[in-house]
Amino acid sequence: MQPQDIKNQLAEFTKIPVERIDDDAAITDLVSDSFMLVEMLLLLQDHFAIELEQEDLEEVISVAQLVNLIDEKITAMQTA
Amino acid sequence: MDGIKEQERWIMSLYRYSEITGAMFFAKVAACMPAGPIQVNLNKHFADESMHSWYWTQAMDELGYKPIRLANAYQDAYLDAGGLPVNIMEILALTNVFEKRVIKQYAHHMKIPNLNPIIKQTIEKIVEDEKWHVYWINQALKTYAQKYGEDKVNKKIQHYKAADESIYQQFLQEHKERLDYVFESTVFA
Numbered sequence: 001m002q003p004q005d006i007k008n009q010l011a012e013f014t015k016i017p018v019e020r021i022d023d024d025a026a027i028t029d030l031v032s033d034s035f036m037l038v039e040m041l042l043l044l045q046d047h048f049a050i051e052l053e054q055e056d057l058e059e060v061i062s063v064a065q066l067v068n069l070i071d072e073k074i075t076a077m078q079t080a
Numbered sequence: 081m082d083g084i085k086e087q088e089r090w091i092m093s094l095y096r097y098s099e100i101t102g103a104m105f106f107a108k109v110a111a112c113m114p115a116g117p118i119q120v121n122l123n124k125h126f127a128d129e130s131m132h133s134w135y136w137t138q139a140m141d142e143l144g145y146k147p148i149r150l151a152n153a154y155q156d157a158y159l160d161a162g163g164l165p166v167n168i169m170e171i172l173a174l175t176n177v178f179e180k181r182v183i184k185q186y187a188h189h190m191k192i193p194n195l196n197p198i199i200k201q202t203i204e205k206i207v208e209d210e211k212w213h214v215y216w217i218n219q220a221l222k223t224y225a226q227k228y229g230e231d232k233v234n235k236k237i238q239h240y241k242a243a244d245e246s247i248y249q250q251f252l253q254e255h256k257e258r259l260d261y262v263f264e265s266t267v268f269a
């Protein structure tokens with residue numbers, strides 16, 4: 001359920017219907033500018049009670065990669 | 081409009097737009113922050129930047145300059161060169177570096193001989209707030225140093241300092257003609 005929850009949050013923030021958020025889409029295509037991307041990342045961290053760092057996102061381009069990263073962080077938090 | 085006035089109009093437009101961009105950025109960050117002392121300071125910071133843009137708008141209006149619509153804000157270059165900050169510590173590290181650059185730039189501007197009193201008063205009023213911005217962010221970064229470790233916070237600041245230096249040099253090169261009067265300080269002498 002976790003990856004779907006994450007996508008639902010992306011949809012809620014961007015107001016794009018979740019079924020239209022393609023896994024291969026670039027995360028920068030979901031937002032209108034970099035400020036909105038920062039805002040989205042802050043809200044996702046708050047919502048899932050995780051912490052991201054700049055380095056975590058170095059390789060993240062697509063929605064699927066972002067969802068994976070957040071999923072891993074949630075799992076790590078739960079097992080910590 | 082003569083050359084100097086055109087340069088003055090351009091740089092005031094740049095300051096104005098940079099303050100607007102700062103306000104918009106901190107509005108978003110303040111809206112996301114959970115309640116607490118950082119939220120309070122961030123909200124004040126956002127309100128200040130918004131007022132600064134108003135002071136420049138007012139000053140330009142008094143001087144009869146129409147603000148130029150700029151395509152990019154100075155801050156955009158930070159995100160390109162330094163990468164996107166993704167947590168509040170990184171945002172504050174970037175802002176710490178940026179605010180110091182702003183203060184330095186305004187200090188440079190104040191050195192122009194016979195500076196127009198409207199511009200002088202505007203800068204003086206803004207710099208008071210900018211100093212507080214550096215202060216509260218430094219204090220906040222100290223608390224984040226306890227969480228992330230001093231080393232990590234310092235590394236982040238150094239990372240953005242390196243980006244800042246290259247951005248500023250590039251900016252000076254790109255707008256050399258427009259900035260000459262600020263840096264050569266002879267035009268009004």
Ligand SMILES: [Fe+2]
Nearest residue numbers: 099128129132
């Ligand atoms: Fe400002």
Ligand SMILES: [Fe+2]
Nearest residue numbers: 129179210213
């Ligand atoms: Fe500021």
